[in-house]
Amino acid sequence: MASKRFILKRLLLLVPVLFGVATFVFVILHLASGDPARVILGQRAPQSQVVQLRQELGLNDPLYVQYGRFLVDAVQFDFGQSYQIAQGDTVRSVLADKIPVTLELALYGQVIGILLGIPLGVISAVKQDTLTDHVGRVGALSGISIPIYWSGPMLILLFSTTLSIFPASGRLGSTIFLDNSWQLFGMQLPLTGMVTIDTLLLGQFDAWVSAVTHLFLPAVTIGIYSMALISRMMRSSMLEVVRQDYMRTARAKGQGSKITVMKHGFRNALIPVITVIGIQFGGLLGGAVLTETVFGIGGIGTMLVSAINANDYPLVQGTVLTFALLFTLVNLVVDITYSYLDPRIQQ
């Protein structure tokens, strides 16, 4: 019961957060200069056409009327049509296309970060102040310090240009186009938008290989940063745990050091690391912008930057609110997981 109340409370807290973000975005965009009618019609359009369109879009209405209209639509997740970046498309369909792209990249980056970061952190802690620890710590520090716009091109230079092992850009081979849906027991089902999953659903192994090879370098680029952060957190958390009394007791009872570390130490040390992983995942969604740019992957991050540059208000509003929603949801999941692992949190 406590658990349900905790979740409900956290869900209710989402409402003021999202309302605040929506208001903030609306105000900022309407303070910015640039006429949306001119954005839609372009440099070539005569002023008379611009004036007519302003009227039709309701841009001459008082700000509070526009704000009210925006809120009513936003509640229904309807942000209208993109002005320029995806002209003629609804913001909803643009987001449906782009979110899986960034989500897939962030997920794989996170998986790489976790798979490398956790063992590295544990080893560093267990072998504290040895050469292994020093190497691990320097590696982690470098991982955090090296910016993505440097590590990305370096990986391209090495693995794509010099060694020709991985492709430099995109998500799939140039000539591979996937169907729009897949079949299960004769039913047409929509695809996920994540190429590494869709290619498997469609049973196209060659395309899956292409998707994985394309995703490898960008995921590693993100993963390096993620790995560094996780390993540092894991190390310090582990160091704290190994000094606990129950660890000494376990050893005193004659339990082997490896078993003690893995069975008693690791699980307890994992709790704060999970929080970091969760919060960081939200950050990865935003951090994917640079990686997407370097590797020519058209995700939601690069699209948001273009939308801001083009004064594409509906797209910016829709994307920022979606980001806020995703970020808060991820944090909610983290909190729930955390409280699940350590029931004292709910108190």
Add this chain to the structure above:
Amino acid sequence: MSRDTVDRRTFLKSAGAATVVATSLAGCSSGDGDSGEDTTEASGDGGDGTETDETTEQDDDGNDLSGTLVYSRGDHPTNYDPQQTTSGEVAKVTNQVFDTLIDFVPGSGGQLTDGLATEWTLEETTATVTLKEGITFHNGEEVTGEDVRATVRRFIDEDYEYFLGNENRSGYSSVTFGDWVESIDVLSEYEVQFNLSQQYAPFVRNLAMFAAAVMSKAQIESVGATPDDQATIGTEPQGTGPFTFEELDNSNERILLSGYSDFWGEGPNVAQVIFKTIGANQTRAQDLINGDTHITDNLDAQSIQQVDGSGSASVVQKNGINVGYMAFNHARMEEFRDPRVKRAITMAVNRSAIVDDIYQGFATEADQPLPPDVLGHNDDLEPYPHDPDQAQSLLEEAGASDLSFELATFSNPRGYNPSPLQTANQIKSDLESIGVSVEINQFSTFSSYIDYTYGGRHDACLLGWYTDNADPDNFLYVLLHPGVDASELSADQQHIAWEDKGNASNVAAWVNKDYVELVDDGQTTYDEGSRRDIYLEASQIAHDDAPWMFIDYAELIRGIHQSVNADTYTVSSVGGPYLELVELN
């Protein structure tokens, strides 16, 4: 409590198991990745994909339709309706899918040739066009005069049942047809007559603009009558062009086109064209060097060097039909109404340093509003010399030695100005050396910049223009005509108040009655020789009065891979790219 504990353990065990599975999967992926170097991306011509059909067939003319041509670019619009956009990125694709009544000769400086029309005449206020017979749209319907009429009405006629809607149609609706076409009559199945509101010489060239592409009436009527319905044509366009629109892959930012075997003109010579998107210039250049891209554009100076030194790809360039300039706002700054002040500012700025150093030589210095390939470009004119001493004495003579003004500029590169901030800084430092103080006002987004300058809030601003139709009127009227009747102007008038101006894209608010009369004459003169004489004179006036500091005419740069038969690809300064002519080695 004990149940909770068991659940947590189960959870942790499951997490452990998942980690093991993930580890083995990752190992698996990585192994496949290593051996995956022979996937499509490693192929020299990007052409051995697993999904698209690499058909080898012949079209009606016996052309070998094999291979896939990959064109990379920096942006991926999602709507490919020629009437819904002003974007050149969209036009690159719609020009493959649609045809216009009249076309530009590939690789020319804007000469006209047949499109869907075999003949056209322009007499007084009537333009008559005769269509080729037997041309079919990709949906199988034959092209007739009714298609032309439906196309134009969809764009400009609010009373038409299938009107595209003010919220969807682009600014070209007025420029191309709306300002000039009063009605359109279908004289016979293959003959159409445009009734114009006035004599208008550039109208023929307007018919060659990408926004004037002929659409299928059957498709227009099949998608539904509301503007929202009409907007959907942008995702499934059906034209008469050399390639059919097969797939719009927004997730991966790609477009797949297939060769149209019933295409009426020359080509296509490849089975498929793929437009793919790589935002970062250097990554796009690397993709070209690797052979995964055949043709690319919008390269900056660094990526041009990258391609040039690669050995596997090369850079091709051509004079563009564009102009970059700094406009003086005559409505706002009284000092700019004296030609001596504008000439002095021009002479004080080292424009050859801007062109040669900042633009790295991929442009030539401008001396008049019309670029070299356009009718009426005056070859007798020369750029004002760089002469700070004479500039200073001209300013003293005009009593404007303590001049100071704001210079507005956009931030992101554009074709005619690849480094706007550096350009503004060069102007500022050159002018400060003769005592003129300049404050740079920088805008981060181009649309807010256009809003500012079209609103007349600048003292001076950097801008430029790419041609739509290679007609002199497209520069001289659009950019420098005040948009009012010449009879309303006095002979010695130097400027017009911003609110009286009838032409939004004239950001100089400059007035010279002789110039206005000449440009008006040019619009209504149909004889090419007489028109040339008119524009030569207008160019001379613009040069002498210097309403702008003329900066540059930029070149067009493309990168092509060695697997493209270089003789078959030509850079076009207007229209194109003509990918139907391209052959792969």
